Amino acid sequence: MHKLQAGEHVDQFRVIERIHSGGMGDIYRVEADGVDLPLVMKVPQFGHGAPASNVISYETELTVLGALRGPHAPRLVGTGEITTRPYLVIERIDGALLKDWVEKAPLPAEEVARLGAAVAKALHDVHQQEVNHLDVKPSNIIVRPSGAAVLIDFGLARHAHHPDLLSEESQPPAGSAPYVSPEQLLGDRSDPRSDVFALGVILYELATGKLPFGSPTSGSALRKRLYRDPVPPRALQSGVPEWLQEVILRCLEPHPRNRYATAAQVAFDLAHPDQVAITERGRRTRRSGPLATLNRWFKAKGFEPITLAAPSAQLSRAPIVMVAIATVRGTEEGFDALRETVRRVTRDRGARVACVTVVKPTPALGGSNSSDNAAQQRLEHLILLRAWAEPLRLPAELLSMHVLESNDPVEALIHYAHVNHVDHLVIGAPPPSMPPKLRASTVSMRVAADAPCSVTLARS
């Protein structure tokens, strides 16, 4: 299509101005009567020496944006016939590119965690909708003024329910060199943990101001990430805490099975630094020596990605299970029933168990020891949570404890489940002896009614 001029109409859309021109095509700011959203029109460049991949990227973006819902991807508003007048009109997202933050890196750990958790939540949301983005990088992420992240440019994405026009591609593998995962280099586009790897690169960049694998241009230099571990962030920036290094390096593991199982779990750890189980990864001060590297190189030679049918297949293998434990008024029988139920719902799976209790805020009396009292109360309940979880014998990285302070336990539990992408909530059932009228107003029943996920009521 020719360059569009201000005031020109394309179907129902009116061009305001051109805001970008590149190898892929042009981007215009447009408006339409009756559409109350700020809009951009992407007009791809086809033929006339433009790469054939432009057509595929256009169709891929059309398919994926057409299927995606929710606040973490722009809305698709209009589209033109591909053979005569191809264009995509999408919602223009208000906010700043994550790139702007990268330019200011290194950033304090808290800010890295805040930005990283927002990106992880956006990724989990699209993964739940069977989409892998596969080109996650700071210039493809917009941070809204609210702090929420929005993924843009789905031209390399894969939707598990639609034909993948980029599969079996003989061309150099798609993705951006600094961010692309090892399995993508080997041609596998099916694993949502590829996006977790790219998120790890972004976290590394935000925390240190450097790229973990540089910007390689040759194939062999690209493949180094299959066996060469990056310089630990703490060696570059001594201010990076161990927990953050642990999170970053776990995202950057060459084999997907050694990474976080889901982006939701990354968001979880970034939101709860005190609950990150720190291993050798977090404490490492330099890269592995030549012998270990050689060992990893041999492993990389035999590395064969496993093709997953759909992102949800990976997500369902690693759910976040939240257990609401009434540390204040619980009974031993009730605790046993909860544990038995948790064993049942987590059987044979890499489930992560978050033990949560709600306590009343300690009254702020203005005295000097009110904060001491609060800390003391937290500690007491943490000890109770730990004692409850001990018989489950879960590994430290799959277990965490949370004491929430609130006068409204229902609201606190539901809010927690919501922000932490909890997949399954387990809570004690009210006793059958309780009159039905009273039962309906118990914390358990109200949580079950309003929770954003599946709920199991454990009866003793």
Add this chain to the structure above:
Amino acid sequence: MKLALFADVHGNLEALNACLEHSRKSGADLHAFLGDFVGYGADPVAVVDIVAAHAQRGAIVVRGNHEQTVIDASSSRMNRDAEDAADWTREQLGSAHRAFIEQLPLVARLDDMVFVHASAASPEEFPYVRDTVRAAESLRAARSTYVFSGHVHEPALYCTAPPNRIVAFTPFPGVAVSVPRHRQWLAIVGSAGQPRDGRPAACYAVADLERRTLTFFRVPYDWHAAAAKIRAAGLPEVLAWRLERGE
């Protein structure tokens, strides 16, 4: 216009009726039967009657290798259980059924669509299109935008992509896939009467000819009843067992 596509019904009346009912609710107003509506199952007569009635009303029907065997026993190159079922099927069908089968074409064409049981590249040899190489052969020979086939019992979708590639895809049931006209598409709709991908629910597909989308469906049906009839007819046990297991 919505076109319902059925393949490899294999004498399974319960599966066919369930798919037809589902297609009616989906708004299908055109039907295509992609061959092998007899063989294996216990209801060849009832199934041929239904297919012939649809043909009279304008449905597209092409001949499969099991129909070929019914009218020409010498053409058969099938395994023992299929042979036994073919012999039995031959005895069930009357002369009117045979006459209907004999006049069926191997390939049918409508606008930019080609219908063939196995492959447009060599329709009379019934090769299995199980990979992108075979899919490319069929698409090349068909010289059409769409090729609709059966023979392979597992649903699959292939399309052309630049430069000179064929992309393979395993369809997800119930999701409308966009099949734009600037590519060539080969759809194997999956077996209605004898699914073999580990799920016993019947396969069929609906093409929306205006919106250019294709939706593959899985339809639960009474496979225990269909299996019981196979046992009652004295057909090989494995043919009944397969329906219950989808294998």
